[in-house]
Amino acid sequence: MESVAALADLPQLDRRTLTDTAYAALSDLLASGRLAPGDRLSLRRSAAAFGVSVMPVREAVSRLVAEGVLEVAPSRIIRVPILSAETFRALAETRIAVEGIAAARAAERRTETELDAIRRAEAAFRSEAECREPDRVIAVQLNRNLHFAIYSACRLAPLIEIIRRLWLKAGPVINLDLRACPERLHQGFALRRHAAALAAIEGRDGSAASAAVAADIRDAADFILSRGTLRTEYGKD
Amino acid sequence: MESVAALADLPQLDRRTLTDTAYAALSDLLASGRLAPGDRLSLRRSAAAFGVSVMPVREAVSRLVAEGVLEVAPSRIIRVPILSAETFRALAETRIAVEGIAAARAAERRTETELDAIRRAEAAFRSEAECREPDRVIAVQLNRNLHFAIYSACRLAPLIEIIRRLWLKAGPVINLDLRACPERLHQGFALRRHAAALAAIEGRDGSAASAAVAADIRDAADFILSRGTLRTEYGKD
DNA sequence: GCTAGTGATCTGTGATCACAGCGTGAACGC
DNA sequence: GCGTTCACGCTGTGATCACAGATCACTAGC
The missing domain is CATH 1.20.120.530 (GntR ligand-binding domain-like)
Structure with a gap:
């Protein structure tokens, strides 16, 4: 058995998935204004930029779309919405x-x-x-x-x-x-x-x-x- | 060219993806209380129940997790949170x-x-x-x-x-x-x-x-x- | 009899492949 | 010269495969 006290110090090694990381990165891009209304986003391109497969980016984008922060046009283009x-x-x-x-x-x-x-x-x-x-x-x-x-x-x-x-x-x-x-x-x-x-x-x-x-x-x-x-x-x- | 008036009647043929359907189904399960706090969920089982692959269910669950409606435990178990x-x-x-x-x-x-x-x-x-x-x-x-x-x-x-x-x-x-x-x-x-x-x-x-x-x-x-x-x-x- | 070890199985996560639809641009027809 | 068309490339969506980790039942050992 190891030291209980030592284990208690790191309460939960945060299981940060690539999806979470991609979500945080995209959120930061949006919050800081580096992504402007109308800007388009490509899963494959973004994935390449992040150095991961499309999978994590895809889930991150999917969350943002669900939140209305991004939108996917019927022409299958992801972009930050242009608000009326x-x-x-x-x-x-x-x-x-x-x-x-x-x-x-x-x-x-x-x-x-x-x-x-x-x-x-x-x-x-x-x-x-x-x-x-x-x-x-x-x-x-x-x-x-x-x-x-x-x-x-x-x-x-x-x-x-x-x-x-x-x-x-x-x-x-x-x-x-x-x-x-x-x-x-x-x-x-x-x-x-x-x-x-x-x-x-x-x-x-x-x-x-x-x-x-x-x-x-x-x-x-x-x-x-x-x-x-x-x-x-x-x-x- | 077809009738513009007729086209206007169906403003946007809702591009309902399987992910959206799965999300709606899970939301309904949660809202109606058929999923109780502590209940577990499996991607593969849910996918089989819905008759689709795990992919759409996975994205739907991912959204709900992001919203805090579901949670995935470190042991890789998806469940509806038990609120304190x-x-x-x-x-x-x-x-x-x-x-x-x-x-x-x-x-x-x-x-x-x-x-x-x-x-x-x-x-x-x-x-x-x-x-x-x-x-x-x-x-x-x-x-x-x-x-x-x-x-x-x-x-x-x-x-x-x-x-x-x-x-x-x-x-x-x-x-x-x-x-x-x-x-x-x-x-x-x-x-x-x-x-x-x-x-x-x-x-x-x-x-x-x-x-x-x-x-x-x-x-x-x-x-x-x-x-x-x-x-x-x-x-x- | 009870505990510790161990392997089968199931989990979510990530990568890759397949596909239908749309945009774009070049080449063809008029 | 200009409009149309057709083919290529890229898009997100869905399915499938691969993998590491965790659970759980079972068994061997004390």
Whole structure:
């Protein structure tokens, strides 16, 4: 018999399958905006790029398709969906509702530790956004970190998972927009909303936190919709 | 060239793959409670039962695993998760939050048509529940119909999809419970909540609708938790 | 009688093959 | 010169094969 204590240290050697790895890689590509709406994907090509067979990529893509993050056209082409304005609006409304709740709960029951993490995340984003030449990729990542630092404090694992998926769906559109209009970072909209959210969470004010997050999401959504780059008509492709 | 009008009638001949079919079949098994927590699943056996190869079943299961509806143990066994009390509570809280929002929105912007559909669904459930010997399987289905008739009126496709997934996760536990305690139907808790929800939606009272749905969910969750059949300790298996 | 070892069997995971459908481009016909 | 067609290549989907690991029943040994 081996040492029980030593075994307890590695609770579960994570059985990470190639499918999981491929899923994580594709998710990252989508979340970071390196995959834009309309971009196509090929199982065989992706598999070659990852250095595996098509099987794991296929399952990963299948999951993303099921989640609506990718779509497969009747012509058997996998691509990241091009959202219509209406679809995007519905997605934003859903985000406002769901993330608003998470923020409210987070404000009401955050611990000091969680509050510290949120403070640090807010500061990190702020310092990058106020920099003279902010790195867009990093800013997006830091914004994401801040939001999820807040949502994590709601202590509702299923809710956080839901939000993760919503971000995956909205990611490509938002990142594409930010890439096209980097100056938006300077306008400080997000900074104001973040500050308001942080203050609300510090003061355990649920509805104020919810409102701040909602405003943050709505700002971005309105801006994207106002640019009019989204399809206004519906039509399968 | 064929008639354009005729083509428009069948907007998209649904390219239903075997994977989609398998997914739908498994979802139905889970939602209707024919698959209980702890039940195991084998790819090869399921494939044989469906009369297809393992491939489609494998992808369908993979999706459900990704959604947390099924889990694959390190011992390579697929099964429907046995939720701990804590996990179940978190799931119920999430449902209360999300479905509450959907109900509130539904109440505020339902059309007459949608209201009619909700009324019919409520009446259908009531007549079955008030029957002397209610059919549990049918009652579960009618309850589901009513809830989704309400949620559909919120007009937020992503939100409805989220709720669909939440129901898939909670389904086995709830159905298992209902199967064990059919008398709960007679107590009329659900009936009262449903009536309150219907009245709120008729009166376009969002917060009342939200409260009614939340109470309905909480009743069921509290009842299940009070029975103490759920694991109280956590531990991977 | 009970335990430890051991092999048959079944598991999901990954790779490979087969196929029908669609897109694309070049060559042919008018 | 321009439009049509046809063939090639690539696509996702489904089936099958290969494999490592885990379970479980059975047996040998104490």
